[in-house]
Amino acid sequence: MTSRVTLISPATTPSLRRARFDDGDSIEESAGARARSAAGSLPPAGRVFASPSVRCRETASALGLDASPDPALAGLDMGxxxxxxxxxxxxxxxxxxxxxxxxxxxxxxxxESVRVLCARIARWLDTTALADDRTVAVVEPEVVRAVVVHALGAPEAAFWRVDVRPLTATEVTGRSGRWNLRLGHDLAQSGEAAGR
Incomplete structure (x- = not known):
């Protein structure tokens, strides 16, 4: 059984623009408009989740997704x-x-340390692999980084080497123990690519 997981990074917020550790701000209006214009470009999914942050929930809504907040997909706790x-x-x-x-x-x-975040996200991804339908999740950039590290079996130090642009799709396909990775496609392109 092959599992397909599409991760969407959130729209831009003032915090993201200023390299501020998330403080719960809303997405910028122009970024929300960009997300709304991409609504419908994502492949159909049996399960749709979002990180519990404001920016991920607002991005999911702007994309027209009825996403369930999943605490396991929370961003890195910056204390x-x-x-x-x-x-x-x-x-x-x-x-x-x-x-x-x-x-x-x-x-x-x-x-939370990067190591703890990577372990938490690896557990989530491997559990998600047990489902036989597509999963779409709007998640924090650091969650995407953790998925990339896990999918590639890369050392945790590689976490900082992954750049995640706003409103891009990263897809992993496969199953626990063997993942294939498709990185950072613009949302309109991710819907086309997923249909291949």
């Missing part, structure tokens, strides 16, 4: 850094930021 920019944190705690970026097991912010 006390939430709502601050990377520049602000780097100026105040340069050693903590350097350690966090170098060590996937580090969580100097008191939240």
């Amino acid at each position: 006390r850094w939430r709502g601050r920019t990377l520049e602000e944190v780097g100026a105040a705690e340069p050693e903590a930021v350097a350690g966090w970026l170098a060590d996937p097991g580090a969580a100097p912010h008191g939240g």
